[in-house]
Amino acid sequence: MEMLDKIEPPTIPDGYGISIAYACLLDIIRSISLTIECIVPGNEAQPAQIEYVASEEENRLHCQLINSSWCGLLAALSPLIDASTDESASENVLKAIQTFASLCGRLDLQIPRDAFITAICKASLPPHYALTVLNAAPQGVGSVIRGLIVRTYHHRAQQGPVMLTAKNLQCMRALLSLAHCHGSILGSAWHLVLTTLQHLVWILGLKPSTGGSLKAGRTTADANAVITTAVMADLPVLSAMLSRLFESSQYLDDVALHHLIDALCKLSHEAMELAYSNREPSLFAVAKLLETGLVNLPRVEVLWRPLTNHLLEVCQHPHIRMREWGVEAITYLVKAALQHKYQPPLRENQKLQTLLLGPLSELSTVPHGDVRQRQxxxxxxxxxxxxxxxxxxxxxxxxxxxxxxxxxxxxxxxxxxxxxxxxxxxxxxxxxxxxxxxxxxxxxxxxxxxxxxxxxxxxxxxxxxxxxxxxxxxxxxxxxxxxxxxxxxxxxxxxxxxxxxxxxxxxxxxxxxxxxxxxxxxxxPLLDKVRSLSSSASNEKVDTGGNILIHHSRNTAQKQWAETQVLTLSGVARVFNTKRQLLQTLGDFPRAWSLLLEFIENSALSKNNEVSLAALKSFQEILYLNKGADGSNTVTGNTAAAGEESDIWAVAWRVWLSIGAESTSPPCENDVREELYIPSQAFLTALIQMFPAVFQHIKNRFVAADLQKLCKVLQNSVTVPIHGESTPFILPSVNDVSLTPLQEGVLTCIELLE
Structure with a gap:
């Protein structure tokens, strides 16, 4: 009333119009929000999970409200954020943008939702930070949202230092709050949010640590990143907010969780592409995949395959840092998942065990040694x-x-x-x-x-x-x-x-x-393989140059295989002897007996003295059971049928006769080989001394033809010449009339026949 008498109107402050516009914009968004739904926003403890419910007609009305207003609102709010120097005013504008973005998300209006989220993303980054636009906005959207952030990079050489301001951090906190409280409605916009957060993490020098959390890891200040003392003080808070964002993914529904994981995988693919050019890769996406997986283990079946399939791709990457974190994420997840308490328990859930161990098994196909070691x-x-x-x-x-x-x-x-x-x-x-x-x-x-x-x-x-x-x-x-x-x-x-x-x-x-x-x-050794390989082994001297010294008794492959055959024969004979009663109850004892004697026969006819003598010792061992309680040697078990026992000893007699005939037969007159095999006296003595043990079991069937064959063996054995180096130890002196062990054995056989 006092001004009615004044001719000139009062002066209006310069900022009065902007203040009115600012208040109107905020009130418009508040009114739209109240019109569409009355929802209590989510908080830091637990994000909002209220679903939008409206009739079809109401839904059309609400969508029209958004479509009619969002372009103008965003065109006005974006410059306000850039121009605002007051922290409180910036906070109110950011909250209004968050509210409008959440309304768009609830109505599934992706274009306006992504546009408002993009505005916060741009405000979170330094003023001159370059953004590459890969996805152009659809027609009719306007120039405001051209620049949906799909992939960004930093032109260090052209733009100089990157400086984070207090407003950038304020916008970053608003972005984190939006993602934390309204993650369920972000959908494909997760990629915009995560791309921005990845670049902020790079600027702040945060590095992934155990479990996927981020910590300040900048040892020396980056030449192109200027971080003030105030920002450095906020690093632990920002790191904690980032971790809480991904911890809150446990409250997302399954579809929203898949959107988050898909966005992280897409971001990781972009980092992998850059790492192919040998640039230091961003590990943000891999670390956050790990963190997201850990907090969602109660519903591990929902996320396990898409998450681990991507991490397996990371493990194949040629850049060592990239695959180090890929295998770190997989192994950490597998260990945590196996320790988690499930219902029903993991011990009883075959499907879940197979699912959890599958990625660890697939690491076996990775050619990199460092990955296999971690596996x-x-x-x-x-x-x-x-x-x-x-x-x-x-x-x-x-x-x-x-x-x-x-x-x-x-x-x-x-x-x-x-x-x-x-x-x-x-x-x-x-x-x-x-x-x-x-x-x-x-x-x-x-x-x-x-x-x-x-x-x-x-x-x-x-x-x-x-x-x-x-x-x-x-x-x-x-x-x-x-x-x-x-x-x-x-x-x-x-x-x-x-x-x-x-x-x-x-x-x-x-x-x-x-x-x-x-x-x-x-x-x-087992007999069949040893026999075939020893017979084909080389008798050429092993070249010991550069290797350890080899004794002359083992300096060829054939000599080494001879040792193997000796161990084989003695071992098998010992087992056969100690377990004979058990073997006789199995039903195919005659077949086993024949097979073993066949191997012994083959070895006894070997040209190697060590092998042939060991074969005879094994033959002798299996002819006797362990001594009974009365101290006498008993042969064969009482469980064998009489006919079967007779056949067993007939085989033993045939094998003994074959060994004797083959080993003592004189060479043919036209045999011109330089080195003829001459059996040793020890071999012949052992052979002849075995005859009494065989004879006592075949004497009832011993006929004239058998006697004739035996005499032939005895005659040939005493006519075998003695090796020159053994002569002083075997032949008696001129004044000594004692017999050699072989001759004594032959006389014993003759006396036995009488």
Whole structure:
């Protein structure tokens, strides 16, 4: 009223119009929000999860409100953010943008939603930070939102230093708050948010640490990033806000969670592309994939495959830092997932065990040694921490361990073997019977590797440990085993073999494979393979240049195989002798007896004196059982039928006669070989001294033809010349009339016949 009498109007302050416009803009957004829905915004503790519910007509009205207003509102609010110097005013504008973006998201209006989010993203970055636009805005949207952030990069050379202002940090906090409270409506806009956060993380020098969280890791200030003391003080707070953002993903629904993971994977792909040019890669996306996976383990089935599939791609990357964090994320996730408490428990959930261990198994296809090392170290840690729960996961674990081969190097083989040792020593009792053949195969693989001899030797020992377990738990295993043809390999000639016997045969077959190892120390021979390989071995002297000294008795492959054959014969004969009563109850004892004597015959006719003499000693050993209680030597078990026993000794007589006839027959007159094989006196003596043991079992069937053959052997044996170097020790002196051991043996045979 006082101004009515004044002629001139009062002066209006310069900022009055802007203040009115500012208030109007905020009130318009508030009014639209109240019109569309009355929702209490989410807070830092738990994001808002209220769904938008409206009739079809109301929904059309609400969408029209947004479509009619968003361009003008955004065109006005964006300059306000840029121009505002008041922290409170900036905060109000940012909250208004957040509110409008959330309304757009609830109505599923993606273009205006992304435009308002883009405005906050741009305000969060330094003023001159370059943004590359890959996705142009659709027609009719206007120039305001041209620049949806899909991929950004920094022109360091052209733009000079990058300086973060207090307003940038304020906008960053608003962006984090938007993502935290309204993550469920972001959808594909997650990529805009995460791209911006990635660049802010780079500018702030935050580095990923254990578990995927970010910490200040800048050791020296970046030449192109200027960070004030105030910003440095805020780094821990910003890092905590970032972590809380991804921790809050546990409150997102499954669809929203997939949007988040998809955006992180897309961001990681872009970082991988840049890393191909040898630039330092951004690890933000990989670290946050890890963090997101860890907080969402209660619904691991929802996210596991898309998340780990991408991390497996990262592990294949040629840039070492990239794949280091890829394998770090996978191994950390697997260990955490196996320790998590599930309902039903993980021990009983075969599908979940297979799902969780799958990515660890797929790392076996990665060619990089550093990735394989981390994989095996993870397996070792899993065995220590959760081995007892892997009731259904053992095939995968054994597959990972057995996937290591010679070309992977000594270090990987050593780590893998540590895993196998732990499995065999601690977890055989909890391992399902179906996995036992696989365990045997894996141990045999380490026995045959050539990188580390000690590991091969220890692997053979592990196979013995497995055999001890089979023996000590035979009743339990026999009850649990079933004749599943998919578990056991085929054993030709024995179609009706019991499952427990097949389990033993798996072990024996692998031991047989180790018989043909080129290293004498590894050999644990079985007769058929030893015989074939020893007969074809070279007799050329081994070149010891640069190697350890080799004794002259072992300096050819043939001599080394001779040692193997000797060990074979003595070992098999000892086992056959001690377990003869058990073998006689199996039904095919005559066949086993004939087969063993065939090997002995073959070895006794070897041109190697060491092998032939060992064969006769083995022959002699199996002719006798252990001494009975009365001290007498007994032959064959009482359980054998009379006819069967007669056939057994007929075979023994035939083999003895064949050895004697072949070894003592004189050479042909036209044989012009430079070196003729002459059996030693020790061999002939042992052969003749064995006859009484055979004769007492065949004397009832001993006929004139047999006598004639025997006399031929005796006659030929005493006519065999003595090796020159042995003459002083065998032949008596002129004044000595004693007989040689061979001659005494022949006389004993003749006296026995009388």
């Amino acid at each position: 095996l170290e993870c397996v070792l840690q899993v065995l220590h921490g959760a081995g007892e729960t892997l009731s259904h996961g053992w095939p995968i674990v054994l597959g990972i361990i057995g996937a290591v081969s010679d070309h992977h190097g000594e270090n990987l083989i050593r780590i893998a073997f540590q895993c196998l040792q732990l499995v065999v020593t601690d977890f055989l009792p909890v391992m399902p019977w179906r996995c036992l053949p696989h365990c045997v195969d894996t141990a045999a693989k380490f026995g045959s590797q050539t990188q580390e001899l000690n590991i091969s030797l220890t692997a053979v020992g592990l196979m013995w440990n497995i055999s001890d377990y089979f023996y000590q738990n035979q009743e339990k295993l026999s009850q649990s085993l079933s004749g599943d043809s998919n578990v056991f390999p085929d054993f030709p000639g024995t179609p009706s073999m019991l499952p427990f016997d097949k389990l033993w045969m798996c072990l024996y077959a692998r031991l047989g494979d180790l018989c043909v190892d080129s290293r004498p120390a590894v050999l644990f």
